[in-house]
Amino acid sequence: MTDRHHLLVHGGTFAAVGDRGDISGYRGGSAPDGMFVRDARHLSRWQLTVDGAVPDTLTPVADGDTARCVLVPRGGRNEPPAYTLFREQAVGDASFVESLRITSNRPAPTTVRLAVTADADFTDQFELRSDHRTYTKAGAVRSRQVLGHGVEFTYRRGEWRSCTTVTAEPQPDAVEETGTGARRLVWTLELAPHGTAELVLRVMARPHGEQRALRVPRSPAAVREQLLAREGEFVEGLAFPTGWPELAAACSRGLADLAALQVPAKGPDGEELRVPAAGAPWFLTLLGRDALLTSLFALPYRPRLAAATLPALAATQATDTGASEVAQPGKIVHEVRHGELAHFGQVPYGRYYGSVDATPLFLVLLGAYVEQTGDTVLARRLEPHARAAVGWMLDHGGLTSRGYLVYRADQGGLANQNWKDSPGAICSAEGTRPHGPVTAAGAQGYAYDALRRTAWLARTVWQDGTYADLLEQAAGDLRDRFQRDFWMEERSFPALALDGRGDQVDALASDAGHLLWSGLLDKEYGEQVGRRLLEPDFFSGWGVRTLAAGQPAFHPLSYHRGSVWPHDNALIALGLARYGLHDEARAVARGLVDAATATGNRLPEVLAGYGRDTHPEPVPYPHACVRESRSASAPLALLTAVGGV
Secondary structure, three states, X not given: OOOOOEEEEEOOEEEEEOOOOOEOOOOOOOOOOEEEEOOEEEEOEEEEEEOOEOOEEEEOOOOXXXXXXXXXXXXXXXXXXXXXXXXXXXXXXXXXXXXXXXXXXXXXXXXXXXXXXXXXXXXEHHHHOOOOOOOOOOOOEEEEEEEOOEEEXXXXXXXXXXXXXXXXXXXXXXXXXXXXXXXXXXXXXXXOOOOEEEEEEEEEEEOOXXXXXXXXXXXXXXXXXXXXXXXXXXXXXXXXXXXXXXXXXXXXXXXXXXXXXXXXXEOOOOOXXXXXXXXXXXXXXXXXXXXXXXXXXXXXXXXXXXXXHHHHHHHOOOOOOEXXXXXXXXXXXXXXXXOHHHHOOOOOOOEEOOOOOHHHHHHHHHHHHHHHHOOHHHHHHOHHHHHHHHHHHHOOOOOOOOOOOOEOOOOOOOOOOOOOOOOOOOOOOOOOOOOOOEEEHHXXXXXXXXXXXXXXXXXXXXXXXXXXXXXXXXXXHHHHHHHHHOEEOOOOEEOOEEOOOOOEEOOOEOHHHHHHHXXXXXXXXXXXXXXXOOOOOOEOOOOEEOEOOOXXXXXXXXXXXXXXXXXXXXXXXXXXXXXXXXXXXHHHHHHHXXXXXXXXXXXXXXXXXXXXXXXXXXXXXXXXXXXXXXXXXXXXXXXXXXXXO
16 A cells, blocks of 8 residues: 555544545555454445545645545646545544535536445454464354445344444435445535535444443544543643753653543453553553553653553453463453454453563552552552462462563463563574573563562551561562573673573663663662663664664564664663663663654654664654554653653
C-alpha cells in the first residue's frame, strides 16, 4: 500500500485510516487497517466515491486526535474542481463518526452522487499480523441487514456474537449490494449554486460480551471536546519547570497520550477501573510489565495510574497452574486479550503469564506507591496478593531453587520473557542464543528491589517483622550472588544473562542500566557501568542503544539488538541519578528530549540505533507503536531524574 496510515485512539478503540480517510480492508503488513475494538476489526472497509470515482486528495489527513482531509474530483489544470469535499473523522468508545461536507464550486445547480462502501469482517488482530499463521474458524457466519438509516453487520461462531451498525443522517437513498459482502450507502444530492450539503455517518461496534449502554458521539467535534477534557484532566494541576521548555512539552504531550490510552479493567471486587494500555495499534490492552512501568514513571505526578494498575493486576493474578498460559500461583499477568481467538483458546493470550519480570515489578510499584502516597489502605488490601507474588518469586520463579528468577522458552508463546521479548533478543556478543533456562540480568534487579520494598511494607504496614527479616536476607543474598556470577571482570560490565549451565551470555546490553535503577550493583560497579553506557558505541546521541555497536550481534534496525527505546533510557536515567552520575543522566535526558522535539514532542515506542553524528534527525524504527504508554510516561521519569534544567 502506498497510502499512509493515520491512527485515531480513544480508550480501547482505535482506527487506522489512509490519507483520504478511507479504510481499504488490507489484510497484512506492519500496520493494521480498519477500526478495532477489543482485538477485533469492526470496520474493515470504508471507502468514499463521488459520481462513481475516487476523489483526489487536496489536503491529506494529518496526525491529530481527529482525521481531517480535503478532497476534489479528478481533473486537469484546465478543469477547476466541480466541488470540494471536507471530511472529518474521529473514534469514540467502541464507535466511529464521520462528518462529510460537500460544497459546489459551480454557479449552477449540481447533482452529485455520493457513496460510502462499508464492511465489517470481524477479523481478530492476530490474523492480521505478518507471522504467516492461519486460524481455522469452523462454523463462523457473517450476515448483513439493511436498516432504515443504514446497515448492520453481524458475526457469530458458536457462542461468540459481534455486530457493527452503520447509520447516517440524513438516511441514504439506497443501500446497495457490491458482490463482495460489503454494502454501499448511496445519496443523490442536489446542490444549489455554490451550495453545500452535509452528512454524518456513525458506526457503533458491539463486541462479544459488551454489556455497557454505548452511544456514538454526535460528531467528530464532540469527540474532540471529550479528548481535550480528558487530556486537560491529566495535565491539570501540574506545573512543569520552565527552565527546560522542551522537556515540559514532552511531558505534556506524554500525559495527553496517556489520557487517550486508558482502557477499562476490573479490580479484585469487580470494581470498574481504567488502566494504561501498552500501546496502539497492536497492544491496546493491559500488559502487566508495560502498565507497571508506566505507572512507576508517572507515580510522582499521577499516582492514580498506580492506584488503578495495582488492583487490576491483582484481579488477574494467577491462582492455579496452566501450561499453555505459563500460569503459576502468584504470578502477575503479562497480557490480557479479549478477542475471538483468545476466547476459543487458539492463541494463549486471553490471560497469558509469560513474563519473568511483571511479578517483581508489581511489588516494586506497590512499595513505591505506598511510600509516595502514604496509602496504607491499598497496601493492606493487596497484602495477600503481594505475599502470593513473593511466593511465586521464591518458589516457581526460581529464587530458592536456582538462586535467580529464571524462565524457559514457551513454544506456544514467547521465547524470551523479559522486557526484550523478541526471539533473538537475549544473545551473546556474537549473536548466538543461549540454551536451556535463561536468567536475565534485569529481572534480578527487579527481584532485589521487590524483596526490599516488600520487606519495608511487611515491617511498617503489615507489622510482620519476621517476614521482613526473611525478605531482607533474601535480597542481600541475591545481591551477593549476582555480583559473583554476572560480573565480567575483563569487560568491567555485567553479562546480559546466564544460560542453562550458568555460563555468562556476554553481550554488552542496556539492561545493565536497569541494575542501576534497582540498586543491585555496588557503588564502584555501578559507577563503572553508568559511565560505560555513555560511551559512543552505546550512546547514539538520541539515547542508549539496547546493544552496544561494534558487536557482531548489533543491528541498528533490530527490535532489541541495537535500537533505542525511550522507556529503557528512562530507567537508565533514573539509575544514573541514583548512583550520583548526574551529568550522564542529563546527557541521556537531552538525547531523548531532542528526539521528542524532532517528532512533535512525542516519543515513539522505539527508534533506530543510528548515531546522531551521521544522522542529524532521529531515524524511526519501521514497526514501532505510534503511541506507547511507557514512552509517553518516559519524559516524566526524565523529569524525576534530572529536574527541569
